[in-house]
């Protein structure tokens with residue numbers, strides 16, 4: 682079976698994510714897509730995150746009607762901590778996940794082109810790109826040469842080759858030594874989690890951007906509303922609008938640079 686991991690912060694999951702997954706499932710005959718919310722993704726460390734459990738709950742709600750899309754606990758805080766790690770790294774997730782697959786299964790890593798632009802800064806990017814094939818979902822305005830240039834130096838095609846891609850839209854595939862990157866260009870979804878958070882925080886409707894169940898959850902839990910907290914909620918407020926939050930605290934304790942976490946000297 683073809684299987685994919687779709688990583689992200691999913692803060693919150695929106696219709697764009699599901700559209701990307703549907704297009705990838707169809708084009709690459711993916712029998713299952715695991716949506717893996719990250720606890721603290723190193724490349725997003727500057728953005729305070731909504732607590733993991735809220736993001737996971739929203740994923741479970743959004744994927745409830747999707748038989749082949751699975752909310753995954755692969756990067757749950759407990760899993761990361763049990764391995765003695767400080768943050769979730771895709772290379773570890775992919776390797777952990779591959780150990781559970783059958784020999785006949787083929788793993789893909791699904792990612793949006795904007796996130797892929799940072800791939801060279803992730804932990805062990807070359808090894809990661811060699812662990813599985815990548816499906817990069819394009820967003821309007823990106824070209825194939827940008828994808829090629831985003832690769833870690835070791836895998837990057839020669840400048841002359843990248844030059845040829847300059848005017849080509851991000852479509853087709855890049856087959857390089859030891860790695861294949863498929864470009865998925867059939868999705869043209871303008872949604873982003875940032876837009877959802879902004880709309881929710883200013884009280885605008887979000888049902889066009891997220892599923893009804895997710896919109897209701899956001900409303901019930903009063904997520905993304907500055908300074909508000911449901912009295913039944915035991916979680917500390919960690920919305921992007923709240924100044925005090927646990928991830929921020931952890932970021933103060935741990936200095937995370939280029940995909941490597943170091944405890945700060947006190």
Ligand code: ATP
Nearest residue numbers: 688689690691697792793796818870872873874875
């Ligand atoms: P934010 O606005 O907070 O940066 P996001 O909408 O990009 O969030 P993430 O959870 O960071 O959501 O996204 C997970 C993955 O999905 C990333 O690889 C991202 O590039 C991709 N993605 C998100 N929205 C889209 C979209 N509309 N089209 C294509 N890819 C997308």
